[in-house]
Amino acid sequence: MKQMNQSVGVISLRKHMDRDDGxxxxxxxxxxxxxxxxxxxxxxxxxxRISLEGVKRTDASFPRESVVELARRFREKKGFCLxxxxxxxxxxxxxxxxxxxxxxxxxxQSGKPKIIGxxxxxxxxxxxxxxxxxxxxxxADVAKTLNLQVTNASTKLRQLEKEGFVMRxxxxxxxxxxxxxxxxxG
Amino acid sequence: MESQPNTDEIxxxxxxxxxxxxEQTMLQFASPHCTDxxxxxxxxxxxxxxxxxxxxxxxxxxxxxxxxxxTIVLNFEEGESGTLGYLxxxxxxxxxxxxxFVFPHRPVxxxxxxxxxxxxxxxxxxxxxxxxRDQGLPNRLTEVxxxxxxxxxxxxxxxHAAYTVFGELxxxxxxxxxxxxxxxxxxxxxxxxxxxxxxxxxxxxGIIETLRPSLNAEHRDLAKRSDPELVVEAFRxxxxxxxxxxxxxxxxSADQAIRFRADLxxxxxxxxxxxxxxxDGYKPHKALIYDSLxxxxxxxxSFDFYLDKES
Numbered sequence: 001m002k003q004m005n006q007s008v009g010v011i012s013l014r015k016h017m018d019r020d021d022g023x024x025x026x027x028x029x030x031x032x033x034x035x036x037x038x039x040x041x042x043x044x045x046x047x048x049r050i051s052l053e054g055v056k057r058t059d060a061s062f063p064r065e066s067v068v069e070l071a072r073r074f075r076e077k078k079g080f081c082l083x084x085x086x087x088x089x090x091x092x093x094x095x096x097x098x099x100x101x102x103x104x105x106x107x108x109q110s111g112k113p114k115i116i117g118x119x120x121x122x123x124x125x126x127x128x129x130x131x132x133x134x135x136x137x138x139x140a141d142v143a144k145t146l147n148l149q150v151t152n153a154s155t156k157l158r159q160l161e162k163e164g165f166v167m168r169x170x171x172x173x174x175x176x177x178x179x180x181x182x183x184x185x186g
Numbered sequence: 187m188e189s190q191p192n193t194d195e196i197x198x199x200x201x202x203x204x205x206x207x208x209e210q211t212m213l214q215f216a217s218p219h220c221t222d223x224x225x226x227x228x229x230x231x232x233x234x235x236x237x238x239x240x241x242x243x244x245x246x247x248x249x250x251x252x253x254x255x256x257t258i259v260l261n262f263e264e265g266e267s268g269t270l271g272y273l274x275x276x277x278x279x280x281x282x283x284x285x286x287f288v289f290p291h292r293p294v295x296x297x298x299x300x301x302x303x304x305x306x307x308x309x310x311x312x313x314x315x316x317x318x319r320d321q322g323l324p325n326r327l328t329e330v331x332x333x334x335x336x337x338x339x340x341x342x343x344x345x346h347a348a349y350t351v352f353g354e355l356x357x358x359x360x361x362x363x364x365x366x367x368x369x370x371x372x373x374x375x376x377x378x379x380x381x382x383x384x385x386x387x388x389x390x391x392g393i394i395e396t397l398r399p400s401l402n403a404e405h406r407d408l409a410k411r412s413d414p415e416l417v418v419e420a421f422r423x424x425x426x427x428x429x430x431x432x433x434x435x436x437x438x439s440a441d442q443a444i445r446f447r448a449d450l451x452x453x454x455x456x457x458x459x460x461x462x463x464x465x466d467g468y469k470p471h472k473a474l475i476y477d478s479l480x481x482x483x484x485x486x487x488s489f490d491f492y493l494d495k496e497s
Contacts, residue, residue: 021325021349024357057346059324059353060438089346096438 009045010083011038013067014054022058028065035070039078046078046167047185049108053084064097068117072103075164079185081106081113091116104165106132106185113184120165124156131166136183157182193225194218200231205239205385205451205488209458209476217480218251225257232264236273238374239488242385243453245278245311245370247482250389252283253367261289275301277310281370306333307375314359314369314388324352327373327384334375334382337494340446347442348384348491354435355386355487363390363484377493385488392454392485393420393436413457414475421450422467440468443489453479453486 014020016034018027039048050067071080082105085091091107098105098117106113113132120128126146131137137145139154146153157180160166166182173179196215199207218226228248230236236244252258260282262270270293273279277298279288298310309330312323328349335341352371359369369388376383394413397420401409408419424437440461443450450461450468460474 019321019325023321023324023349023353025361026319026357027321057325057328057349059350059357061354061357061435087342087346089343092343092346092442093350093438096441 007045008047008049009039009042010049010051011035012051012053014051017055020054020056022055022062022066024059025061025065028062028069031062031066032069035066039070039074048078048080049083049186050080051084052082052090053086055090056087057090058093060093060096060100062097063094064101068094068097068101068103068105071105071164072101075103076161076167079106079167081108081185082116083108083186085109104163108186113186115165118163120160120163124160124165127153127156128160128165131160131182132184136181138179138181140179154180190225190227192223193227194221194223195227195229197229197231198234198236200233202235202237203240204237204383205243205453205486206458206460206474208240208243209453209479212480212482213476215480217482218256219254219481219483223256225259226251227259227261230260230262230264230269232268234264234269236269237376238276238372238383239385239451241273241276241278242311242370242372242387242488243482243486245281246367246387246389246484246486248286249281249283249367250483252286253389258283258286259289260286265290266293271297274298275310276308276372276374277302277312281311281313281368306330307377309371309373311370311372314356314371314386316360316363316366316368319360323371324349324356327352327371330373330375331382331384331491335491335493344446344491347446350442351439351489352384352386354439358435358485359386359388359390362393362396363388365390365484367483369484375493380493382491382493383488384491385486387484387486389484392483393417394454394457412477413454414459414470414477417452417454417457417459418461418468418470421452421461443491444468446491448492449490451486451488453482455481455483 016031095116102118104115104117107116127142139150139157143150143153161168166184168180168182170178171181198211248258274293275297279293280296280298302310309327328345331348332345367389371386373384394416420436421440444463447463452459456479458476458479460471461468462471
């Protein structure tokens with residue numbers, strides 16, 4: 001996972017749980033509050049890597065009400081991704097939860113990112129894959145690589161950001177003014 | 187069996203009684219919930235073997251009837267050597283209302299207390315109390331199931347799916363059933379039948395009862411459908427009173443269970459539906475849909491997972 005310029009925090013989900021299995025709406029909401037406290041105690045972070053190390057199993061309600069809900073709540077402000085997934089079968093329920101909340105999550109396995117949850121529109125898929133593989137891009141980069149108008153690329157990038165697939169930061173443009181740089185969550 | 191005045195008599199057949207045969211038996215009788223009789227006799231002849239999906243419904247039903255003040259008698263012809271002994275081992279009598287009469291006698295010592303946790307082939311009846319959440323229950327059910335299917339190459343994935351199924355169904359009881367009466371969960375491996383049965387039962391508001399009011403506002407087309415059709419819809423599409431963002435429990439359970447070709451029975455206050463896996467998701471087994479069944483409160487769901495069938 002390439003370290004970006006943003007501030008990154010790692011949160012152990014297991015440390016916020018009572019047991020190594022996560023079950024149900026109520027427990028999910030409780031863990032949501034605990035993680036929220038952790039986040040609020042260190043507000044400078046932009047990205048949170050949620051480590052699933054030590055989490056044996058969860059149903060679909062637990063992640064929906066905890067981590068997925070956090071990602072939805074902080075969409076466009078902070079990014080959440082999943083790391084340290086020892087058991088890929090664990091992710092089936094997380095995918096269902098993310099679909100249900102309409103909140104994509106970036107998952108890092110073997111150093112590579114993938115998205116679980118809702119899919120991007122077919123028109124935005126290639127751009128998302130480009131950012132996932134490159135790490136970050138501006139509208140001009142995307143327009144050039146994928147042969148699009150810059151305004152069209154810009155609209156699609158903004159849509160991906162609004163939907164929670166990627167994040168963006170503002171930078172001075174080499175030609176003056178500002179430009180947005182869109183980046184994967186991780 | 188001698189008929190008593192002011193008494194509803196329900197006699198089960200002298201063979202293995204699973205959830206389906208339980209319902210087919212019930213069809214022959216009026217629901218004691220709806221008669222003016224003050225007592226109910228359940229009769230279990232020699233050779234009658236109650237399986238857990240029938241047993242969990244019987245437990246809920248007997249406690250419901252006692253709750254409304256009826257006198258309940260469970261009469262086991264074969265005594266402790268038969269189904270009474272088995273139910274005792276499963277902890278049935280520990281959860282049966284103490285005022286329910288049991289013949290020839292109520293077990294003095296609980297088999298479940300003696301042997302609890304000692305078998306890898308069963309998980310005794312567990313109460314799901316609205317006042318106390320048993321956080322370990324889905325995990326305990328999962329561990330026993332996992333042990334029983336250890337010859338399956340997809341055991342590990344099945345474990346996650348089963349945990350989801352148990353967790354969602356039990357969580358539904360805590361969140362939605364809105365009753366003082368306990369719900370129950372139980373698991374038994376039937377090696378000769380090549381399957382594991384898991385049953386979850388509650389005496390609260392059935393899923394159709396909670397669903398119908400929201401349909402009138404949001405899904406007028408569905409509001410005209412029968413109860414069995416709505417059950418199928420709830421499991422297939424996630425139809426829920428909470429809309430599509432919440433309330434995915436039934437569909438999530440079904441989506442997970444179908445990956446492992448589990449059969450699914452659903453018993454609601456007035457109907458029973460068997461859902462069988464197909465390439466297009468769960469489909470109702472047309473010959474095994476019963477409408478207008480005698481009233482039993484609540485939602486009663488059982489899954490049959492196969493011991494050696496690969497997904």
